[in-house]
Amino acid sequence: MSKGIIAGIALTLIVGFVGGYILISFGFIPANADGKPPALEKWLARKSLRATLEREAPQTPNPVALNDQNLIAGINLYDVNCAVCHGASDAKPSNIAIGLYQRAPQLMKHGVEDDPDGKIYWFIKHGVRLTGMPAFGPTLTDEQLWQLTLFLKHMDSLTPEAKNAWKSVPSSAPRS
Ligand code: HEC
Structure with missing residues (x-):
């Protein structure tokens, strides 16, 4: 040269x-967090997330059994750790969910039931860089991560007992 x-x-x-x-x-x-992400930033973030999920998300099925006990354990964990951003069964966002950059999806409305178990588990365990989605790997056990995964995967097809538990999670929307 x-x-x-x-x-x-x-x-x-x-x-x-x-x-x-x-x-x-x-x-x-x-x-600032109160702007719209530019198209290039959105494209880069999506592409990187998709590629990481493809490489790292486990392909194995959920190891915890589909029963009331595990579903309700998942719902209780969701109540404490997730509802503030992803909403309760009324799908009404909290001020925190609205103010985040990226917006936190209200999972009752825009759920992940069609996603593979491994992908949902990866999101919960590792979080998403620069979005506000925390990594719960350092704080929850592997069993708890899979119980949360079980609940999100079956949010639209809960057993009657689990549905009652889900309906009793208080709304995250601001009280007026
Ligand atoms: C502080 C706010 C916050 C908390 C708390 C939070 N998340 Fe998130 N979560 C987000 C945001 C923001 C995104 C969107 C990330 C993106 O745009 O890629 C997200 C994305 C997700 C996704 C992917 C959704 C999709 O459409 O692909 C899942 C699954 C998820 N979160 C589950 C959980 C679970 C389960 C908990 C609790 C254990 C939790 N999150 C706690 C903010 C939060």
Whole structure:
């Protein structure tokens, strides 16, 4: 490769880095949560998430049995850890859910019942970078992660007893 081409590449990289640094330093890359994500940012984030899920989400089925005990354990864990962002059975968002960047889906309305178990489990265990979706791997046991997965997977087809437990999770919407 000629010296000229190498110098050209080096100059382009330097200009790119310096340009990026100046844009960030002067506040031209927005850091606020109350804006709409630009198309490029959305595309990059989605692509990275899809590729990571494909590589890392377990392919195995849910190891915990589908019964009232595990469903209700999942609902109780959801009540304490998730409802504040993903809503209760009335699907009415909390102020926190509305203010997040990315918005937290209200799972009663936009559920994940059609997703594979391993994908739901991955979301709960690892969270999603820069979105507010926390990783629960460090705080919940593997059994609890799968009980939550079981509940989300069957949210639209709960047994009568589990449905009662789900309906009794208090709404996350602000009380007016
Ligand atoms: C502080 C808010 C917050 C909490 C608490 C939270 N999440 Fe999330 N969650 C989010 C956000 C925001 C997203 C969207 C991430 C994205 O856009 O990729 C998300 C995404 C998800 C998804 C993927 C949804 C989809 O449509 O693919 C699942 C599943 C999920 N969360 C489950 C849970 C569970 C289960 C808990 C509790 C153990 C929980 N989340 C707690 C904010 C939260």
